[in-house]
Structures are given as C-alpha cells and as structure tokens.
Amino acid sequence: MTLSSEKLDFFRRLLNQKINELLEDAEKTVADMTDSKENYPDPTDRASLESDRNFELRMRDRERRLIAKMQEAIKRIDDGEFGVCDVCGGPISEKRLVARPVTTLCIDCKTRQEKMEKLKGE
Structure with a gap:
C-alpha cells in the first residue's frame, strides 16, 4: 500500500x-x-x-x-520512501503516521524493537 x-x-x-x-x-x-x-x-x-x-x-x-x-x-x-518501514519494508499504517509522522518503523517492528530494548535493560 x-x-x-x-x-x-x-x-x-x-x-x-x-x-x-x-x-x-x-x-x-x-x-x-x-x-x-x-x-x-x-x-x-x-x-x-x-x-x-x-x-x-x-x-x-x-x-x-x-x-x-x-x-x-x-x-x-x-x-x-515515506510510510515504508526501514526494517521489514512493509507499509506503515496511516493511523501511525498521523500519530507520529517522523516514524520509520511499522508498529510490529517498533514493538519488537521495544521488547528487545527492554530485555537488554533487564
């Protein structure tokens, strides 16, 4: 998309x-x-x-x-390249872009990134 x-x-x-x-x-x-x-x-x-x-x-x-x-x-x-995830290359939802237009990650990749950061921090 x-x-x-x-x-x-x-x-x-x-x-x-x-x-x-x-x-x-x-x-x-x-x-x-x-x-x-x-x-x-x-x-x-x-x-x-x-x-x-x-x-x-x-x-x-x-x-x-x-x-x-x-x-x-x-x-x-x-x-x-706007609206395309840097990690998976998939589309970033419009809803996410409206909320955070500077984002470079789709919600799934961002969620994974945050989980990895949390694991590293523990």
Missing part, C-alpha cells in the same frame, strides 16, 4: 506546519531570554531562574532534534 499524492501532500503540510510552530516557539524563547534582565539578589530566586532556563533550553534542544527528524521525513516523502 503506497500513500496517494494527496496523503503525501497532507503529511508534507503537517510536518512543515509543526516545524514552523517549533521554530516560532524557539524564537520566543530566545527573545524572552535576551529581553529578560532580571537581577535577583536572592540566591534562591536566582537558582530557580537558572533551573527554569536550563529546563527551557533542554526542551528546545529536544525540539531541535525533532525538527531534524521532521526534515528527514519530508526528504523521505520527496524520495518516495
């Missing part, structure tokens, strides 16, 4: 929309951090601010990696 050109366009638009949203959020974060010139004399307040900033930066780093995955998914659309 190959995805129709309409479905591929849908996923391309979805991915681009999500990328744009994440980039806008990142710009706001940078602007907020640049604009805020808080000077907290209280060490606890300063520590809380630094903790909040570190958390925000970690979130933005995760989002940066997600953007890279989304860009790879768009490239797979362009290359005709």
Whole structure:
C-alpha cells in the first residue's frame, strides 16, 4: 500500500506546519531570554531562574532534534520512501503516521524493537 499524492501532500503540510510552530516557539524563547534582565539578589530566586532556563533550553534542544527528524521525513516523502518501514519494508499504517509522522518503523517492528530494548535493560 503506497500513500496517494494527496496523503503525501497532507503529511508534507503537517510536518512543515509543526516545524514552523517549533521554530516560532524557539524564537520566543530566545527573545524572552535576551529581553529578560532580571537581577535577583536572592540566591534562591536566582537558582530557580537558572533551573527554569536550563529546563527551557533542554526542551528546545529536544525540539531541535525533532525538527531534524521532521526534515528527514519530508526528504523521505520527496524520495518516495515515506510510510515504508526501514526494517521489514512493509507499509506503515496511516493511523501511525498521523500519530507520529517522523516514524520509520511499522508498529510490529517498533514493538519488537521495544521488547528487545527492554530485555537488554533487564
């Protein structure tokens, strides 16, 4: 089962929309951090601010990696490989792609992968 050109366009638009949203959020974060010139004399307040900033930066780093995955998914659309499982070569269900458009594994292969990871972790 190959995805129709309409479905591929849908996923391309979805991915681009999500990328744009994440980039806008990142710009706001940078602007907020640049604009805020808080000077907290209280060490606890300063520590809380630094903790909040570190958390925000970690979130933005995760989002940066997600953007890279989304860009790879768009490239797979362009290359005709989107919706095809990297492991078994079978189709990835539309339902799964809607839930996680960056996925490269069908649900069966992902389930097997998670079971193997769990066994290695025990």
